[in-house]
Amino acid sequence: MKNGFDRVNNEPFIIESKKFKSMHFGHASTQSLMDMQAPMRLVVEYTKSIMGFLIFQPNPRKIAMIGLGGGSIAKYCHHHLPSSYFLAIENNPKVIALRSKFHIPEDDSRFSVEEADGATYIKDVISQFDVLIVDGFNKNGQPSNLCSKGFYDNCFRALTTNGILVINLCGEMKSNRIYQDLVNQSFQNISVMVLERDHVNQVIYACKGNMLNDSIERLNAQAAELDKSHSFSVSKVADNFLFYRKLQASRTE
Numbered sequence: 001m002k003n004g005f006d007r008v009n010n011e012p013f014i015i016e017s018k019k020f021k022s023m024h025f026g027h028a029s030t031q032s033l034m035d036m037q038a039p040m041r042l043v044v045e046y047t048k049s050i051m052g053f054l055i056f057q058p059n060p061r062k063i064a065m066i067g068l069g070g071g072s073i074a075k076y077c078h079h080h081l082p083s084s085y086f087l088a089i090e091n092n093p094k095v096i097a098l099r100s101k102f103h104i105p106e107d108d109s110r111f112s113v114e115e116a117d118g119a120t121y122i123k124d125v126i127s128q129f130d131v132l133i134v135d136g137f138n139k140n141g142q143p144s145n146l147c148s149k150g151f152y153d154n155c156f157r158a159l160t161t162n163g164i165l166v167i168n169l170c171g172e173m174k175s176n177r178i179y180q181d182l183v184n185q186s187f188q189n190i191s192v193m194v195l196e197r198d199h200v201n202q203v204i205y206a207c208k209g210n211m212l213n214d215s216i217e218r219l220n221a222q223a224a225e226l227d228k229s230h231s232f233s234v235s236k237v238a239d240n241f242l243f244y245r246k247l248q249a250s251r252t253e
Contacts, residue, residue, distance in 0.1 A: 011094050014101060023070045023098065031137060032070025032102065039103040040079050042232050046168055046201040047072045049194060052237040053131045053164050054230070055222050056211045060084050060130035064158070066118030066146065067136030068095055071104035078111050080230060088113045089121050091136075119145040125158040132158055135168040142169065147179050152186035156208070164207040169193075173202050180204055194244040205241070216242055 012031065015022050020043070023032040033043045042048050050073055053060070061084065063077055068090035077086045090096050093115055105111055114121070118136055132155055136146050145151060147169075155165050167183070169176045173195050183191045183206045191206035205212060223238035 012092070012098060014098065021070075021102065023095075023102070025137075032072055034070055034072065034102055040075055040231070042072055042076055044072065045196045045198060046203055047076075048232045048237055049196060049201075049203040049240065050133055050135065050166050050168060051076065051230075051232070052203070052205070052234070052241060053133075053166050054226050054234060055219055055238055055241070056164050056205075056207060056214075057130050057162075058222065058226060062129050062160075063087070063131040063133070064089065064122075064129045065133040065135060066122070067134070068099070068104070068113060069135065069137075070102040071099060073133060073135065074111075074113075075102075075104050078105050082110075085110045086112070089116050089118045091115065091117045117145075119143075119151050119154070122151070122154045122158050125154075127157070127160050127163075129158055130160050130163050131166065132163065133166045133168075137170070147182070149182045149186060152183050156186050159208055162207065162209045162211060164205065164211065167204040167206075169202045169204065170200060176202055190248075192241060192245045192248060194240050212245070 012023050012025055015024060019036055021034045021036055022030050024030060035041045035043050042051065060081070063084055064087045065073060066089050068074060068088045074086060074088045077084060090113060096113055096115055099113065107113060134146055136143060159165065169179060173193070180191055180193050183204060187206045187208070189206065191204050192212055193202050193204045195202050219238050219242065220235070223235040226234040
């Protein structure tokens, strides 16, 4: 069943079956996927990698995400991180209008959806977020203003001490390394880019400080502890991170 808006001018539409509900800007890609029987479950693999920020920031005070989509990350954080404040920044009002169809919670004291351009919003933010997630796409892919050196500079300034930036990218890993290089320049540090099993998405982790270089033992122990309170395998996410961290290090030696 198709539902939603006319598929022009970057307007989203929904495809629904008995098992899943998905959001699209076109038929070539899926923006979000929800399990109809378990709306809070993280279905798409890259969303679990994004939640891998927990390995480094297990109890973030304030999280911001650019790009709402179907709200998989937003509602997961709202449900599983009751002591965290979550802000979703979405520039497409037609996406926001579909929030109830994807069980995205209403705004309250610890959750908010704001209609704004993410790149513009983040420009004026200084040292506010412990976690900043960039997952903004339109029908043409990721907008250029969300993958520029200036934007990554602003992301760095928006993070608190030891804050972490997590970016979802789509396309070929080799091509996306240009964005990783820009992130490294902005953070004056080495990021880690992991490849998802679908070989379509990559997730970049970058942080203030040296958390990404924590020992294998400490990261595995943190992930094992998180497994007790989360509905996906944080340990598998940690294993993937450590694999690509090692692979990346071997390429630079």
